[in-house]
Amino acid sequence: xxxxxxxxxxxxxxxxxxxxxxxxxxxxxxxxxxxxxxxxxxxxxxxxxxxxxxxxxxxxxxxxxxxxxxxxxxxxxxxxxxxxxxxxxxxxxxxxxxxxxxxxxxxxxxxxxxxxxxxxxxxxxxxxxxxxxxxxxxxxxxxxxxxxxxxxxxxxxxxxxxxxxxxxxxxxxxxxxxxxxxxxxxxxxxxxxxxxxxxxxxxxxxxxxxxxxxxxxxxxxxxxxxxxxxxxxxxxxxxxxxx
Amino acid sequence: xxxxxxxxxxxxxxxxxxxxxxxxxxxxxxxxxxxxxxxxxxxxxxxxxxxxxxxxxxxxxxxxxxxxxxxxxxxxxxxxxxxxxxxxxxxxxxxxxxxxxxxxxxxxxxxxxxxxxxxxxxxxxxxxxxxxxxxxxxxxxxxxxxxxxxxxxxxxxxxxxxxxxxxxxxxxxxxxxxxxxxxxxxxxxxxxxxxxxxxxxxxxxxxxxxxxxxxxxxxxxxxxxxxxxxxxxxxxxxxxxxxxxxxxxxxxxxxxx
Numbered sequence: 001x002x003x004x005x006x007x008x009x010x011x012x013x014x015x016x017x018x019x020x021x022x023x024x025x026x027x028x029x030x031x032x033x034x035x036x037x038x039x040x041x042x043x044x045x046x047x048x049x050x051x052x053x054x055x056x057x058x059x060x061x062x063x064x065x066x067x068x069x070x071x072x073x074x075x076x077x078x079x080x081x082x083x084x085x086x087x088x089x090x091x092x093x094x095x096x097x098x099x100x101x102x103x104x105x106x107x108x109x110x111x112x113x114x115x116x117x118x119x120x121x122x123x124x125x126x127x128x129x130x131x132x133x134x135x136x137x138x139x140x141x142x143x144x145x146x147x148x149x150x151x152x153x154x155x156x157x158x159x160x161x162x163x164x165x166x167x168x169x170x171x172x173x174x175x176x177x178x179x180x181x182x183x184x185x186x187x188x189x190x191x192x193x194x195x196x197x198x199x200x201x202x203x204x205x206x207x208x209x210x211x212x213x214x215x216x217x218x219x220x221x222x223x224x225x226x227x228x229x230x231x232x233x234x235x236x237x238x239x240x241x242x243x
Numbered sequence: 244x245x246x247x248x249x250x251x252x253x254x255x256x257x258x259x260x261x262x263x264x265x266x267x268x269x270x271x272x273x274x275x276x277x278x279x280x281x282x283x284x285x286x287x288x289x290x291x292x293x294x295x296x297x298x299x300x301x302x303x304x305x306x307x308x309x310x311x312x313x314x315x316x317x318x319x320x321x322x323x324x325x326x327x328x329x330x331x332x333x334x335x336x337x338x339x340x341x342x343x344x345x346x347x348x349x350x351x352x353x354x355x356x357x358x359x360x361x362x363x364x365x366x367x368x369x370x371x372x373x374x375x376x377x378x379x380x381x382x383x384x385x386x387x388x389x390x391x392x393x394x395x396x397x398x399x400x401x402x403x404x405x406x407x408x409x410x411x412x413x414x415x416x417x418x419x420x421x422x423x424x425x426x427x428x429x430x431x432x433x434x435x436x437x438x439x440x441x442x443x444x445x446x447x448x449x450x451x452x453x454x455x456x457x458x459x460x461x462x463x464x465x466x467x468x469x470x471x472x473x474x475x476x477x478x479x480x481x482x483x484x485x486x487x488x489x490x491x492x493x494x495x496x497x498x499x500x
Binding site for chain 2 (some may be wrong): 051076077078079080084090091094103107108130132134152156
């Protein structure tokens with residue numbers, strides 16, 4: 001089976017600090033992969049390198065077998081097909097909920113205003129935010145913002161969605177609403193890479209769980225295997241702290 | 244001839260009312276056009292100075308950008324580092340002596356004010372751009388917007404809203420500081436006041452009138468700018484469409500505070 005995303009020998013340093021050391025990783029179509037690990041282990045950096053928000057220092061990221069850093073590869077088109085949901089939501093503060101979900105469709109995909117609006121409404125309904133289309137981001141709660149951010153990413157009809165700790169900045173009572181939206185998405189066959197500390201979500205939804213430790217992937221497998229039968233002492237230690 | 248202070252004020256207004264009025268008009272025109280052109284110039288300079296090249300860009304592009312950014316840096320240093328009165332004389336008389344170009348006064352006035360304002364605006368706008376959370380740019384890039392699209396649709400609208408008070412400041416400063424352009428004989432308000440004062444040697448009364456007019460201008464402009472700021476913020480409220488029980492029900496939520 002062809003890998004949607006394949007990461008080979010990925011390296012990234014910030015100054016003298018090596019955050020990613022030779023990371024290998026693949027994601028297959030329709031699979032949900034949860035990336036777990038302690039803070040500073042390189043999880044978010046891996047996700048940001050896949051989306052080129054950080055430029056890798058070495059190695060390669062392949063999208064359907066094509067190197068995303070090669071000169072002829074169209075980055076806007078790549079970004080349209082690989083969406084990202086951020087820990088801090090990052091909704092466009094100057095635009096309403098509806099406009100947030102329309103901007104990329106119109107500017108990047110060249111859709112008409114009408115088509116963009118219909119499509120945006122479809123996903124806003126899906127995440128339960130259709131009632132708030134005229135609100136500005138600062139008027140919404142964290143959980144609402146994150147649901148809009150998910151709708152914004154979905155409105156681009158992506159093949160892959162990257163989630164960078166989507167619930168870490170939320171008040172506890174809002175975590176559930178976002179996770180349940182993500183759970184619904186997982187069932188639609190969307191390829192998802194989720195950096196998370198929500199072990200319950202990883203166990204129930206993920207096809208694959210990846211444990212990162214100090215810049216490398218040390219364990220990978222089905223959730224039961226990784227979460228219930230950890231092999232390395234580091235993972236055992238980590239799970240003992242979070243579970 | 245009048246004998247009291249206010250008598251003279253009234254007399255000068257009566258005699259030179261249209262002179263003061265024309266001077267006020269010229270001052271306003273120079274200040275408005277100069278601020279707008281200066282803003283556009285500053286916008287351009289700030290955008291070029293904030294470009295971060297794609298690491299795949301060629302060495303030539305890189306060098307070109309470096310040179311452009313260096314030139315713009317010099318422009319800002321020079322025009323922020325010298326008084327406008329000196330800039331006006333150097334440009335106006337310089338063009339005349341060295342290039343044999345005799346600029347019309349109005350043109351020279353707007354030219355000087357625009358490039359002077361542009362230098363300040365460039366730094367104000369750059370500050371506005373920097374103040375916008377990096378997450379906004381990252382989110383825009385993550386859905387495929389280019390640097391330019393991100394600037395126009397996401398960053399600049401927020402940056403410009405944030406720097407509106409500073410832009411207003413520049414406008415008020417331009418209303419007042421355009422008075423130094425009297426050194427190149429621009430018939431703005433101060434120049435006209437000087438003419439009115441000279442005839443009867445009533446300097447105090449004439450400049451008093453000038454001062455009051457300047458104050459009225461700046462006071463009004465400040466109020467108008469506040470109003471524009473509030474307009475830019477958009478409505479405080481939004482309507483929630485439908486409720487869980489009744490899909491036709493709408494209610495309006497007001498912003499706190």
